[in-house]
Amino acid sequence: MKSDRIVEVNNLEVRFRLDNGVVVNAVKGVSFHITKGETLALVGESGSGKSVTAMTLMRLTEYAGAEITGGSMQLRKNNGQVVELRDQPSSVMQDIRGADISMIFQEPMTSLNPVLTIGSQISEAIIRHQHKRKKDAWKVALEMLQFVRVPEAEKRMKQYPHNLSGGMRQRAMIAMALCCRPSLMIADEPTTALDVTIQAQMLDLMKLLQKEIGMSVLFITHDMGVVAEIADRICVMLRGEIVEQGDVYEIFEKPTHPYTKALLAAVPRLGSMSDKDQPEKFPILKMRDTFELQRRQ
Numbered sequence: 588m589k590s591d592r593i594v595e596v597n598n599l600e601v602r603f604r605l606d607n608g609v610v611v612n613a614v615k616g617v618s619f620h621i622t623k624g625e626t627l628a629l630v631g632e633s634g635s636g637k638s639v640t641a642m643t644l645m646r647l648t649e650y651a652g653a654e655i656t657g658g659s660m661q662l663r664k665n666n667g668q669v670v671e672l673r674d675q676p677s678s679v680m681q682d683i684r685g686a687d688i689s690m691i692f693q694e695p696m697t698s699l700n701p702v703l704t705i706g707s708q709i710s711e712a713i714i715r716h717q718h719k720r721k722k723d724a725w726k727v728a729l730e731m732l733q734f735v736r737v738p739e740a741e742k743r744m745k746q747y748p749h750n751l752s753g754g755m756r757q758r759a760m761i762a763m764a765l766c767c768r769p770s771l772m773i774a775d776e777p778t779t780a781l782d783v784t785i786q787a788q789m790l791d792l793m794k795l796l797q798k799e800i801g802m803s804v805l806f807i808t809h810d811m812g813v814v815a816e817i818a819d820r821i822c823v824m825l826r827g828e829i830v831e832q833g834d835v836y837e838i839f840e841k842p843t844h845p846y847t848k849a850l851l852a853a854v855p856r857l858g859s860m861s862d863k864d865q866p867e868k869f870p871i872l873k874m875r876d877t878f879e880l881q882r883r884q
């Protein structure tokens with residue numbers, strides 16, 4: 588693997604075997620890489636294999652009954668060592684998740700425990716991965732909350748997730764994901780459920796934190812507006828395959844695959860908002876358009 592790369596995935600194949608014997612080939616020959624400090628956006632319609640690709644990188648799909656049937660997934664760990672993720676025993680994967688790769692989701696409650704205070708769950712992650720003492724871990728957790736710009740962080744440490752607003756919960760989840768300074772953060776539609784203003788704040792915050800820590804990000808989204816905002820490069824997925832990938836400017840300028848063209852056709856052109864009084868959210872490509880596209884192919 589080239590020395591500036593954090594992750595390199597080659598010809599990854601993942602399938603599910605359902606109870607009725609049906610086989611779902613969710614990921615078919617997927618290859619991509621992410622360099623240090625870079626944000627790669629994984630885009631594509633619902634069911635195209637984005638989450639399965641990301642979860643497989645963390646070796647979590649096997650718990651949902653998936654099997655990796657081909658390919659390789661190399662990771663450069665925080666300590667510089669390159670490992671093949673497919674070969675790691677589950678005990679090592681447990682250390683890698685959290686310390687080297689961490690993940691944030693659309694719904695913060697999937698990673699926050701409702702019955703633990705914000706402070707105790709962030710410090711617990713720090714105790715587990717950095718082997719710090721309780722008091723020191725609490726101090727680092729507080730610094731992390733301040734780092735993600737949570738106001739009144741000291742007070743928030745002693746509160747439960749339900750005491751926080753949606754935007755604050757999202758920040759607490761990011762603090763938890765970042766507390767061990769992972770070299771890769773996977774963000775699976777982290778802003779989709781947020782309103783437009785909070786979404787913009789989250790994207791700004793993520794860009795800022797990424798710069799400060801120098802980590803790489805795999806950002807999954809449907810929204811080409813978000814891609815334009817945050818990504819350096821894009822991979823476009825369609826039915827389990829990557830149909831196009833490259834530099835974000837080049838692809839926005841000259842998409843070659845019809846599906847990428849259709850995705851981008853839904854994004855307003857520069858200047859097209861000049862007769863509107865209010866800002867608008869970018870439209871998301873409708874499923875109907877996608878089906879028509881598939882028929883035409």
Ligand SMILES: Nc1ncnc2c1ncn2[C@@H]1O[C@H](COP(=O)(O)OP(=O)(O)OP(=O)(O)O)[C@@H](O)[C@H]1O
Pocket residue numbers: 603611613631632633634635636637638639640651652
């Ligand atoms: N636990 C599972 N069991 C069986 N099939 C699954 C499972 N999880 C995902 N799949 C299948 O794998 C394929 C890819 O799903 P995936 O969740 O990766 O899509 P996605 O691109 O993340 O979609 P979305 O944008 O809706 O999140 C789909 O055909 C899906 O039905």
Ligand SMILES: [Mg+2]
Pocket residue numbers: 637638639775
């Ligand atoms: Mg998904």
